[in-house]
Amino acid sequence: MAFRIKIEADTTRDIQSGNDWYKERQTNLGRKFHAAVKNAVAQLKVSPFYQIRCDEVRCLPLKKFPFMVHFTVDEV
DSSP, rough: OOOOOOOOOOHHHHHHHHHHHHHHSSHHHHHHHHHHHHHHHHHOOOHHOOEEEEEEEEEOSSSSOOOEOOOOOOOO
């Protein structure tokens, strides 16, 4: 079963901010960060049942960046 992903406006700004920060540090690092986020979102579409960290908020850490994708699952 594939799940639908809804990305909030604040999240989009946070991702862009991280992308910009990495882009300033090293050539292509912003692109790699963006690809890591996209891969994490693709994982969530297939299997969103990662560890619950607080209340109903789940977290999926990015493998090569010190970021976590925070999300909830609505099974309606």
